[in-house]
Amino acid sequence: MVDESKNIELTEDDLENKSKGELIKMAGQLRDRRNELNQMASERASKRDDLNAKTREKVDEAQEHREQRDELNEQVQEHKEKRNELNAEANELFDRVEELKSDMELDEGKDLEELEEEIEQLEFKQQTEVLSSEEEQELIEKIESKREEYEERKQKLDQNEDLEELVEEAEEVRSEASKHHQKVTELADKAQEHHNQMIEAYREADEIRDEADEMHEKFVEAQEAADQHHEDFVRVQKRLRELDKKEEEERKSERDKKQEAAKEEAEEIYQKFKEGETLDTEDLMKLQKTGLL
DSSP states (O other): OOOGGGOOOOOHHHHHHSOHHHHHHHHHHHHHHHHHHHHHHHHHHHHHHHHHHHHHHHHHHHHHHHHHHHHHHHHHHHHHHHHHHHHHHHHHHHHHHHHHHHHTTTTSSOOHHHHHHHHHHHHHHHHHSOOOHHHHHHHHHHHHHHHHHHHHHHHHHHHOHHHHHHHHHHHHHHHHHHHHHHHHHHHHHHHHHHHHHHHHHHHHHHHHHHHHHHHHHHHHHHHHHHHHHHHHHHHHHHHHHHHHHHHHHHHHHHHHHHHHHHHHHHHHHHHHHHTTOOOOHHHHHHHHHHTOO
């Protein structure tokens, strides 16, 4: 803020009633305070301009983050679309796998791993438990039945190469879709980082802009005070010129009066000279000065 206690106030009464010496002193004070305030305004304008430049830098930085975020979001959208297309394709392939299994009746009953585990459990029971002949025979028949079921299902699977190829293709497509999904996640995280950085840059820009606005207000305050002091300085200078002119007019009037008085005196002396009176040296010099001799 401007220290108003250092400002120089000029009133109409000052202009009208202060002496020339007092006005000259006041003019110097106004000039010095004006220069001081102009320097202050210049420094504040420089600080304001620096802050405005930093604001523009932050806005540019925010804009760069915005552009990078938008570019990444476009890539996210592209990978999403590709992922969805591949997932749809994989779903169709897996549906065809299920249809083939259904046609082969592979979707009914237990799969090979379950059958193999059951056979191992039955064989372990045969080897470790004490069974009657009837129980053992029953267990053997059960094991054989499971083995036949296992072989039958295994042969069906082995004989159908199309199913294996279809499963492999479906899994490859699903794997490719997963890669695009991973890319979506990575790019979305990066886009969010740039979004956060953009928000932070805009926040900093707003803070610096507020500082710049505050500094501009201080600049205006100092400049207006400087302008007022300059205006008052000019008013004092004008008044001093008026006083100088007045003094010059007074001096001229005084000179004119003296010249008129000297002329009248010379004319009286000249009249005496014409009348035959003797003139002294001083009288002769007065006549010479007025051009009468």
